[in-house]
Amino acid sequence: MLDPLILLPAVINGLTMGAVYALVALGLTLIYGVLHIINFAHGSLLMVGLYGVFFLHRAGVDPYLALVIMVPALFVVGYALQWSVIGKASHGSDQNVLLVTLGVSIVIENLALYFFTADTLTVDTPYVFEMIDLGIALVPLPRVIAFLSALVLAALLWLLIARSDLGRAIRAVAKERQGARLVGIDVDHIFAMSFGIGTACLGAAACLLLPMFYVSPHVGHVFVLVAFTVVVLGGMGSFSGALFGGLLIGVTESVGGLLLGESLGQIGIFLIFIATLMFRPSGLFGARLS
Amino acid sequence: MTRMNKSLSRRHVLTGAAAGAAAGSFGFPAILGAQPAAIKVGILHPVTGALSYSGTQSRFGAQMAIDEINAAGGIKSMGGAKIEALLADAQSRPDVGAAEIEKLNEAGAAAVVGPYASAIALATTQAAARHGLPHVVDVAVVDQVVTRGLMNTFRFGPGVKKTVDTAIENLIKINDAAGKPAKTVMIVHEESAFGSGMATTLNAELPKHGFEIVETIKHANPTRDFSNIVLRVQARKPDLLIPSNYYNEYVLFARALRQQRVAPKAIYSILGGGASSYKFVKEFPDAAAFVMDCNHWFDPRKAAALALKEKTEKQGLFYTYEVFMNYSCVYLLADALERAKGAQRDAIIAALASSTFDMHVMPYGPTRFVNGQNQGAQPVTTQILDKDIKVIYPLAFASGNVVYPMPERRA
Numbered sequence: 001m002l003d004p005l006i007l008l009p010a011v012i013n014g015l016t017m018g019a020v021y022a023l024v025a026l027g028l029t030l031i032y033g034v035l036h037i038i039n040f041a042h043g044s045l046l047m048v049g050l051y052g053v054f055f056l057h058r059a060g061v062d063p064y065l066a067l068v069i070m071v072p073a074l075f076v077v078g079y080a081l082q083w084s085v086i087g088k089a090s091h092g093s094d095q096n097v098l099l100v101t102l103g104v105s106i107v108i109e110n111l112a113l114y115f116f117t118a119d120t121l122t123v124d125t126p127y128v129f130e131m132i133d134l135g136i137a138l139v140p141l142p143r144v145i146a147f148l149s150a151l152v153l154a155a156l157l158w159l160l161i162a163r164s165d166l167g168r169a170i171r172a173v174a175k176e177r178q179g180a181r182l183v184g185i186d187v188d189h190i191f192a193m194s195f196g197i198g199t200a201c202l203g204a205a206a207c208l209l210l211p212m213f214y215v216s217p218h219v220g221h222v223f224v225l226v227a228f229t230v231v232v233l234g235g236m237g238s239f240s241g242a243l244f245g246g247l248l249i250g251v252t253e254s255v256g257g258l259l260l261g262e263s264l265g266q267i268g269i270f271l272i273f274i275a276t277l278m279f280r281p282s283g284l285f286g287a288r289l290s
Numbered sequence: 291m292t293r294m295n296k297s298l299s300r301r302h303v304l305t306g307a308a309a310g311a312a313a314g315s316f317g318f319p320a321i322l323g324a325q326p327a328a329i330k331v332g333i334l335h336p337v338t339g340a341l342s343y344s345g346t347q348s349r350f351g352a353q354m355a356i357d358e359i360n361a362a363g364g365i366k367s368m369g370g371a372k373i374e375a376l377l378a379d380a381q382s383r384p385d386v387g388a389a390e391i392e393k394l395n396e397a398g399a400a401a402v403v404g405p406y407a408s409a410i411a412l413a414t415t416q417a418a419a420r421h422g423l424p425h426v427v428d429v430a431v432v433d434q435v436v437t438r439g440l441m442n443t444f445r446f447g448p449g450v451k452k453t454v455d456t457a458i459e460n461l462i463k464i465n466d467a468a469g470k471p472a473k474t475v476m477i478v479h480e481e482s483a484f485g486s487g488m489a490t491t492l493n494a495e496l497p498k499h500g501f502e503i504v505e506t507i508k509h510a511n512p513t514r515d516f517s518n519i520v521l522r523v524q525a526r527k528p529d530l531l532i533p534s535n536y537y538n539e540y541v542l543f544a545r546a547l548r549q550q551r552v553a554p555k556a557i558y559s560i561l562g563g564g565a566s567s568y569k570f571v572k573e574f575p576d577a578a579a580f581v582m583d584c585n586h587w588f589d590p591r592k593a594a595a596l597a598l599k600e601k602t603e604k605q606g607l608f609y610t611y612e613v614f615m616n617y618s619c620v621y622l623l624a625d626a627l628e629r630a631k632g633a634q635r636d637a638i639i640a641a642l643a644s645s646t647f648d649m650h651v652m653p654y655g656p657t658r659f660v661n662g663q664n665q666g667a668q669p670v671t672t673q674i675l676d677k678d679i680k681v682i683y684p685l686a687f688a689s690g691n692v693v694y695p696m697p698e699r700r701a
Contacts, residue, residue: 006521013517020514110338118342120538122573129549129576140549212545213514214538218340222512257518262509263481 009137010254016143018250019150023208024223025230025242026153027201032228034161034174034237035194036094037086040101042227043220044108045081045199049074049206050215051116057123063210064145070203078199083192105220112217120216128211142211149208153201154243160197161239170194174237229269233276235286244284248272328374329365329633331356331623332394332423334404334414335616339382340511341407343537344612348406348428349377351616354601359624367631373624380405384413391417399423400633401626403619406612408432408484415443424626424638428619429586429612431561432483436662442635444642444659446619447586448667450484450561454491457560457584460671460683461530462499464556464582468694470500472555476528477506478519478543480535488534488560504528513539516546523547529555533562540564541574548577555695559583566672566679569608575677580696582673582682586611588651590681590689595651618650622657625649653687 024046031039049070056066085104090096130141161167172180173190181187213219230249234241249269257265276284333352335345356373364370376399380387387410394402401424405414411430418425419440427435427445431453436445448456465472477492479485489506496503504526507519516539523531531554533543540563547557557565557580564570565583588595588609598617599609607613626641627633648656648666655666671683673692680690 003525006518006525009521010518013515013521017515017517113338113342118337118346119569120343120541122541124573128545131549138550214541216343216538218342222514254515254518258522262507262513262519266510 005136006258007255010258011251012134012137012139014251014254015247016139016147016250017254018247019143019147020205020209020212020246021223021226021230021249022150022243022246023146023153023205024202025227025234025246026150026157026239027198027205028227029231029234029237029239029242030157030161030170030201031195031198032231032236034170035191036174036236037191037195038094038098038101039195039198040098040224041081041105041108042198042202043222043224044105044112045074045078045220046202046206046209046223047112047215047217047220048077048108049202050210050213050219051112051121052203053206053210054121054123054215057125057210063123063125063207067204067207070207071200072203074203074206075196075200077196078202079192079196081199082195083188086195087188087191109217109220116217118217120214122214123210125211140212142208146208146212149204150243150246153204154239157197157201157239166190166193226269229273232283233273235283238283238285241283241285248284326364326369326371327633328372329368329627330374330376330397330399331620332376332378332391332397332399332402332404333620334378334380334387334390334394334402335406336380336382336387336410338379341382344406344610345380345382347607347610347612348404348616350602350605350607351613352403352620354598354613355617355620355624359620365624365627367628368633371633373620373627378404380407380410380414382407382410384410387411388413388417390414391421391423395421395423400635401426401623401638403616403623404428406430408435409482411435415440418442422635422639424623424635424642426619426623426642428615432487440662442639443662444622444645444664445662446622446657446664446667447615448669449663450487451491452667453561453584453669454488454495456669457558457671458492458495458499460584461558463683464671464692464694467692471695472529473500473502474504474526474528475501475530475532476504476523476526476554477532478523478535479506479508479533480511480539481508482511484561485534492532492560501530509535509539511536511539513542516543517550519543520546520550520552523552523554524550527554531557532560533557533565534560535563537563537567537570541570544570544574544577544581548574553696553698557581557696559585561585561669565674567608567610568679569610571674571677571679572608578674579677580674580693582671582692582694584669584671586615587653587670587672587679587681588614589653589687591687592651594649598651614651618652621650622647653681653684 031037053066089100127141131138132144169185169190230245234245252268253265256268335348337345360372364372378390391414403426408430415425419442431450433449479489559565562583565581566585571578602609625647630637630641645657658665670681672679673682675690681687682692
């Protein structure tokens with residue numbers, strides 16, 4: 001079915017959904033791409049953010065206003081988690097980090113199950129059914145906001161990493177941990193800061209996602225695999241890559257669903273992923289491997 | 291047990307409490323030796339994992355029934371033996387469900403109630419059959435659950451075929467009564483055995499009754515975005531939309547339909563995840579308005595069903611079908627235990643096989659098992675009217691009048 005009246009809106013749907021994937025992947029590309037921490041708890045931390053936004057909404061705070069609370073709150077959670085649990089329990093070994101984050105993820109999910117039950121929760125905002133008419137398609141307002149926010153967030157993260165002292169320190173730690181320590185950089189603090197910033201991105205993603213999605217203890221699984229794919233596809237540690245990768249995957253999934261049937265739509269994602277790994281293993285925006 | 295609603299009166303409770311207090315104060319030792327041994331019953335559901343919401347609701351319903359039965363004096367024919375729940379978690383996985391059956395068997399369970407999902411039930415009923423363990427199946431609609439000749443398996447609720455047949459029958463009545471305004475149909479279903487089986491049956495049956503199926507769309511679980519599916523619905527403009535999905539996907543789909551202002555003549559779900567959910571009605575009253583669903587539902591005319599609804603809501607829970615189906619299943623089993631006069635598995639299987647239990651909260655006839663399927667089971671068609679879920683068909687159980695075609699809904 002390649003009727004332009006359906007194809008063009010499908011591409012727009014793909015772009016807006018891709019922006020959501022990019023939002024979730026931006027934090028991961030910092031944690032996974034720059035620091036090489038395979039963070040299996042990324043989905044669970046997104047879930048924590050979504051519950052935070054849900055309860056703030058219940059207390060009368062609009063999900064978008066919740067940004068000013070959730071971003072710092074998730075930063076503190078991420079910093080504390082890396083400083084007190086992941087960093088200490090991993091003893092500097094990447095394999096340990098993988099297992100520790102997996103363990104953290106299981107603990108967080110089960111705590112959520114215990115405290116919040118398995119109930120699926122949603123928020124009803126006055127703008128949930130608001131639509132923006134783009135001429136060829138009606139796009140829900142929350143999706144337009146998520147799309148624009150993904151662009152802004154990617155730009156902010158790029159500025160932070162490329163232009164600030166903290167960013168230079170993060171890059172130094174990522175490139176040569178021992179050398180960074182020798183020139184006086186507090187490596188443990190930088191790790192925790194990076195993890196905190198990556199988790200803070202999830203706070204932003206949660207605020208932008210909840211008006212169009214739901215939260216349950218297992219909601220992280222819905223996004224985390226796609227987020228890992230986006231990071232590798234875009235190039236590890238590349239924010240523009242995460243943004244482009246997210247959008248590409250969104251459009252591929254959307255158009256793939258249209259051509260192959262909705263349940264097979266994800267095949268396209270993984271075909272592109274395999275092709276990227278074969279022909280450009282460093283990712284679309286990553287540095288070429290020597 | 292012949293009456294299911296035999297809760298203790300206030301006087302009984304006070305008398306019992308006073309007697310207990312007196313015995314304690316006079317220092318009488320508890321006569322534990324005279325107490326009949328508790329009957330262990332496995333309550334097996336997926337309380338963690340993807341199906342954990344349904345599993346938790348199911349467990350709650352079963353536990354409510356057990357508490358009531360025990361408070362009312364237990365199983366009388368066994369000297370007032372109490373039912374002891376052995377709570378088990380299938381973790382939303384068939385292999386874990388089967389492993390839990392082994393544990394329940396080891397723990398001496400007399401019978402098992404559960405396990406909600408079809409895929410898990412296929413595994414647990416087979417595992418239970420190896421031990422001759424009676425297994426009352428609560429929901430698990432896939433018909434293979436009861437077509438494999440397992441003598442220990444008794445499904446209380448209706449299967450897919452019965453549900454789809456009833457849904458079509460009720461749909462034809464509704465459409466005919468309104469002058470047949472719907473001619474074209476579009477089906478949107480989830481991809482597991484439950485949704486796919488239903489779509490196959492609908493594709494075979496609906497054309498026989500004059501409906502043209504313009505498209506059938508299958509989607510994955512989970513599906514993160516329904517925008518494209520809604521685009522296709524918009525392009526096809528079906529008179530009738532038949533969704534069949536789990537709750538999360540149902541909510542996203544209904545929202546997307548509402549956002550894109552898609553307005554078919556009716557949305558007629560079959561075992562729709564959200565359409566017979568008070569939660570959906572409460573959280574999205576506009577998107578839910580006038581949606582019809584053929585599903586498991588309680589008999590709104592029965593006082594016991596309404597009392598259970600009140601109790602459930604007092605606990606801060608929604609009164610979902612998992613609650614009242616499991617509640618009824620435990621009473622069905624208690625009735626069999628009463629007639630079996632013992633916890634021997636063979637006797638319980640025989641008692642279940644000959645059950646005529648009718649004191650449930652469902653709009654069913656008396657229980658009658660043929661090859662493990664309750665012939666009295668039937669789904670009903672509900673519609674969301676005035677922000678409430680009303681039964682509209684069959685008319686014998688109706689609590690509301692059908693509104694069809696669907697009026698213009700507020701954008």
